[in-house]
Amino acid sequence: MHPRDKPRSTHSSSRCARRIPCPGRSVLVVRLVGFDRNSLVLLQQRNFRIFAAGFASSLLGANMAAVALTFAVLSRGGSLSDLSLVLAARILPLTLFLLGGGVIGDRFPRRYVLAVADSLRLLGQFGLAACFLFDQAPLAAVLALCAFVGFSEALFEPAFEGLVPELATTEQLHDANALLGLLRSAAAVGGPAIAGVLVAVAGPVSALLVCAAGYGVSVTTVLLRVQDKHLQDTSGERRPSMLRQLRQGWTLFRSQRWLWAITLQFAMFNLLVWAPFLVLGPVQMQSHYGGGGASGIVMAVYGVGGAAMLGRRPSRPLVLATAVTIAWAAPSAALALRAQLAAVVVAAFLAGFGSTTFSAVFSTAVQQRVPADALSRIRSYVALGAFSLGPLGLAASGPVAEATSIETVLAIGVGWQVLANGALLAMPVIRRFRQL
Template sequence: MIRPARPGRASAAGGRWAVLREREFAVFFVGYATSHLGTSMASVALAFAVLHHGGSPTDLSLVLAARIVPMVLFLLGGGVLGDRLPRRLVMLSADAVRALSQGILALLFLAGPVPLWAVLALAACGGLGEALFRPSFDGLVPELAPKDGLPEANSLLGMAQSVASVGGPALAGVLVALTSAATVLLVDALSYLISIGALLLLRTGHRAPGTGSGSVLAELRAGWQTFSAHTWLWTVTLQFTLFNLLVWAPYLVLGPISADRHYGGPEAWGLIVGAFGGGSLLGGLLLLGRRPSRPLVVTTTITFLWAAPSAALAVRAPLWTVCAAAVAAGVSSAVFNSLWMTTIQQHVPVDSLSRVMSYVTFGAYSVGPIGLALAGPLAESTGIGPVLAVGVGWQLLANSVVLALPAVRGLRAPAVPPTTTPPSPTREERPARRLPGRP
């Protein structure tokens, strides 16, 4: 199903890595990869900063929730801003908010104990910055890379995330031991300054993608109409929402518990998490330069493997089997994320892209906390194995249903980079809008 890339600007210029020769994307990639590494480090540092300064596990839960809640609440508004204002400007503002809030938090922890209310407020500012940044980021990428280089661009961005998810926590652990958690938080704040510098160097993203003439509610309705007009888009989003509730949230909660009880402790969980990150990196490398003709068939088929780690833990398979399952899930995750983003960018009008992606991301985050909260109590009453097995069964059933849908099986990747303005939003299939100044 996956075939070599068609000849085009990206492939002609040097194949899989050609998109990095595009100045705009290369500059942005450096800034984004740096800030994402800092964010991955900060997640570990913040936990130790709270606990080392007298915080309880309940305090830590509140701090983590303080970041997630505003991110969910303001995500749709961030999508409206991403389609109404220049996306580069929105992202600069978001990075400024995150750099300032993280920098203040680091300085407060360096000075001594910090009141819980201050930590909660600054964590909430970070969540607000993420809500503003993400939809504009999703909409800006097609402006930075040539249309026939979008698959490679998304693969490289996914690989940067994979490297950060593995290397960030490990590096943070070393730095916390050598210096302090507050120092790592300060490093994260500085990483956002690098991202700001990269955004300032961009020559694109200065103009608003849409007219922005309607009210916020009107633009949200218009974005919803575009989102709901694509059967494949809302169906896969719904599947992904329930996946986070029934499969991934229980895995994140019960995986460490299972590792502690049956595989020797945190070292085993570290191996499993590292295996997933390694699989993600491998999946990104394997996908570079390849263009599936039916991308959603590929993504739906390969995401059967997302159930593999939960299945291995449910039956208490040997540790090497669990790690192998995590590698398979990591490969699946990388392939899905890259092809999914590319498909959306190719079939959703550019002036609606941020709002549409805000609905997609909102679905991903909206019910995940419920799954996190329920997984522990359910496992205490029924056992770890049954809870994980329910998730495995759901993933197999849901993927089979989605794969049977004509809208999913029939969607094809564009044969050539589309250059025409999309027709009415009521149409099921639409080519991507031509960007100003892009040949």
């Protein structure tokens, strides 16, 4: 416990204990990751604490699922083409149904939407586990179940983004997003590691079952314990159609210049920086850094870097959010230069720091400036725009690198990121955006 947090007398100690149930570790952890003392107020709120626990369980299941499914396909004799189809079967419906998920997240109480989404993901994961219990898992059934899981994720993400402001005050939004970002980073590191251990010890089917259990914990937590403040329409007027709500969301998204500018930057980042890094990074690691072990260290440090978040609320959030995204290109730059492994690791740490800082600041800005009843739709437009070019980048990175070189493709991405950041920082709407 920090000295300032110690009770001044024996009479006040019981009051302090009631106010902060486990102060020692909470204060230590919060300060290690950079949060200020006010973050503890949010952690003390039962509603948010339970919601965060359920979210962590869901995240862990989602991050385990990709590793478990990959080894399940390969262990049953699946080819690389089969694996590509299985992974694409999840991404395609996720992209196609994002906008619909945004409308649903704004039409219905969001905690129920989250519960339904994770219930569907639970069923999908159980179905996949059942398929791989047989020596010859029918590929068509696996593809259908993966698509089912992708559809469920399209329901989850927009509703989740809209629910956060219902569980925290305006002053607490930045801390809430930072804490949830910390959970994302921890799950990004821990999920694949746990899945790898389970696959090695008990097999991929067991790992798939544990993924499903994670979704089950999330459903129970969100449905039975979390209370939201979703506003119901009590005016007696007829609710607009889903198509009209979709058009209204697009009009609002388009009217926010700062919002679509950052979304466009995100889309080009996924096309020119992140997709080439995912495809060519492992090849570069294999050729110059010793293979999978080094690659695993780099990706793990990327997640750990996300834990070094800012807990303070910046006065010019979009300037900070834009500036830190320059670090997203650091790993590509290190690999393009064939720098020492230590430099690549540092670059990955900086990229993780930039990613999580951007997420916390940008999410807070959206939640403060967008009406509560349109949040899920706006976030679905942001997600669709940001990730729509990613598959093209994944498909094109290999052929373009073969025609030129790996270093050239990675360097192009780095150059683009620097130019795009400069262009965004030059926009008055970015520089003048203030913290509420």
